[in-house]
Amino acid sequence: MLADLKxxxxxxxxxxxxxxxxxxxxxxxxxxxxxxxxxxxxRHATAGCGVLVEFWPSLRRQKPLLLLGHHDTVWELGMxxxxxxxxHGGRAYGPGILDMKSGIIGALWALRALRATGAxxxxxxxxxxxxxxxxxxRAFRSVIFREARRAQAVLVLEPAAAGGALKTARKGVGExxxxxxxxxxxxxxxxxxxxxxxxxxxxxxxxxxxLARPERGLTLNVGMIGGGTRTNVIPExxxxxxxxxxSRRPDLAWIERKMGGLQPIHPEAxxxxxxxxxxxxxxxxxxxxxxxxxxQLGRQMSMDLSEASTGGGSDGNFTAALGIPTLDGLGGVxxxxxxxxxxxxxxxxxxxxxxxxxxxxxx
Numbered sequence: 001m002l003a004d005l006k007x008x009x010x011x012x013x014x015x016x017x018x019x020x021x022x023x024x025x026x027x028x029x030x031x032x033x034x035x036x037x038x039x040x041x042x043r044h045a046t047a048g049c050g051v052l053v054e055f056w057p058s059l060r061r062q063k064p065l066l067l068l069g070h071h072d073t074v075w076e077l078g079m080x081x082x083x084x085x086x087x088h089g090g091r092a093y094g095p096g097i098l099d100m101k102s103g104i105i106g107a108l109w110a111l112r113a114l115r116a117t118g119a120x121x122x123x124x125x126x127x128x129x130x131x132x133x134x135x136x137x138r139a140f141r142s143v144i145f146r147e148a149r150r151a152q153a154v155l156v157l158e159p160a161a162a163g164g165a166l167k168t169a170r171k172g173v174g175e176x177x178x179x180x181x182x183x184x185x186x187x188x189x190x191x192x193x194x195x196x197x198x199x200x201x202x203x204x205x206x207x208x209x210x211l212a213r214p215e216r217g218l219t220l221n222v223g224m225i226g227g228g229t230r231t232n233v234i235p236e237x238x239x240x241x242x243x244x245x246x247s248r249r250p251d252l253a254w255i256e257r258k259m260g261g262l263q264p265i266h267p268e269a270x271x272x273x274x275x276x277x278x279x280x281x282x283x284x285x286x287x288x289x290x291x292x293x294x295x296q297l298g299r300q301m302s303m304d305l306s307e308a309s310t311g312g313g314s315d316g317n318f319t320a321a322l323g324i325p326t327l328d329g330l331g332g333v334x335x336x337x338x339x340x341x342x343x344x345x346x347x348x349x350x351x352x353x354x355x356x357x358x359x360x361x362x363x
Contacts, residue, residue: 001109001349002092004031008101009085009094013048015072015134021048024071028104028129029053035112037127047139048072048131052147055111055125062123065363066151068144068315069104069158069331070133074338083340091334091343102344103157103331104129109350110357119361123152130315136175136278137315148319153290153363155356156316156328159337161308164348166294167329168287171217172252173313174244174277176259178204180227181270185234194234198227200269201238204262208242211258217247218255219311244277245311252277279317282328284309286320290327290359297358303351330356 013024025041025048032053033039042050051071054064073096075083085094107127114121128147132139148154161167180201185194205222212220220242227238242259246252256276264271291307298305308329320326333352334344 001105001353002087002346004108005092005097005102005105005349006085008105009097010080012075012077012080013072013096014076015074015132017077018046018048020077021072021131025049025051025129025131028071031108032111032127035108036115037111042140042143044131044139050131050140050143051127051129052143053127056121057124059122059124063150063152064124064126065121065360066147066154066319067107067125067127068130068154068156068319069100069107069127070130070315071101071104072131072134073099074134083342087346090346092346093341093343095342098159098332098334098342098344099337100158100331102334102349103159106331106349106353106356107157109353110360113353113357114361121360122363125360126151133315137318141318144315144318145322148322148324151324153325154316154319154327155330155359156314156326157331158314158316158328159331160329160333160352161310162335163306164333165306165308165329166291166327167310167316168291168307168327169284169309170282170313170317170328171311172246172249172277172281172317173279174246174255174275176242176244176273176275178208178240178242178262179272179274180204180238181272182234182236182238182266183268184236187232187234191234195266195268196234197238197269198235200264200266201225201227201240203265204271205240207262208259211255213251216251217245218251219245246277247281249281249283252280279313280321282314282317282320282326286323286325287327290325293362294327294355294359297362298355301351301354301358303355330359
């Protein structure tokens with residue numbers, strides 16, 4: 001498993017590099033085909049390729065079990081030089097190793113084990129590897145919806161929460177962009193003739209932060225801003241990007257209405273608001289039965305599984321919102337997703353694969 005994981009980590013696959021993600025997709029397609037899967041590579045004009053795999057197609061009279069993963073990462077090309085694959089102290093390090101190449105390797109070996117032992121599930125198993133999950137899953141979102149609607153249940157190969165907990169709830173995710181148009185003027189000669197777009201944006205940011213309702217799981221983060229040209233020029237343009245996280249479905253419409261309804265504070269400034277919620281919340285009720293089954297199976301393997309909620313989004317948000325039973329966090333156990341210390345705990349690799357195999361065999 002570790003050799004397979006090393007090979008995957010050393011194929012860099014940043015979301016915005018189509019050739020790199022295509023190369024990663026072809027690699028995983030070959031590995032799943034090598035253990036008996038029927039593979040289709042789904043090409044896209046601008047995004048990397050998606051990978052769709054089916055096992056036990058003879059059982060198609062039954063609704064399939066869907067496994068979801070993604071083979072893109074947040075790391076730019078060349079990061080492997082700064083973060084090479086390495087093993088130290090029972091941990092393996094490298095870009096994308098936790099989020100989420102270890103989850104895909106776990107699925108590969110779970111299916112390999114089931115086939116090697118002659119175990120046959122009750123239904124077909126379909127796997128979709130998404131090439132742009134880190135960019136809001138736009139290229140193949142319709143494929144995710146189609147596959148989920150026909151599925152009995154969805155198992156998401158994203159990394160576990162802290163301590164190996166399975167993820168039974170996720171916040172919804174949104175992104176808004178605020179653009180301000182003011183009016184140019186000389187900052188020293190005639191400042192009153194201008195409309196300062198940066199000042200307007202600063203005041204809007206205070207307003208936006210006031211929309212947070214952390215007591216009910218609604219948070220906002222103004223993560224990027226820009227504007228102006230020179231210190232002696234009243235700035236005409238300014239912009240900000242805002243990340244929004246939402247726990248409750250009723251708050252989706254509320255925050256979109258509030259953000260879309262922002263009005264200029266300076267009477268001559270103009271605001272343009274774009275964006276919105278791109279992932280609905282993954283509600284716990286869609287995961288409870290699957291989590292209890294995973295707990296039961298885990299006990300048979302001396303695994304004490306707990307559950308957790310997380311503020312991050314995944315493709316499980318979409319499937320749960322469709323009403324399909326969805327359990328997340330079945331991938332690697334470790335820490336540092338999207339951070340330079342990203343790693344997995346090596347001893348957990350076969351344990352998570354065994355849990356996944358047990359779920360596949362039982363559902």
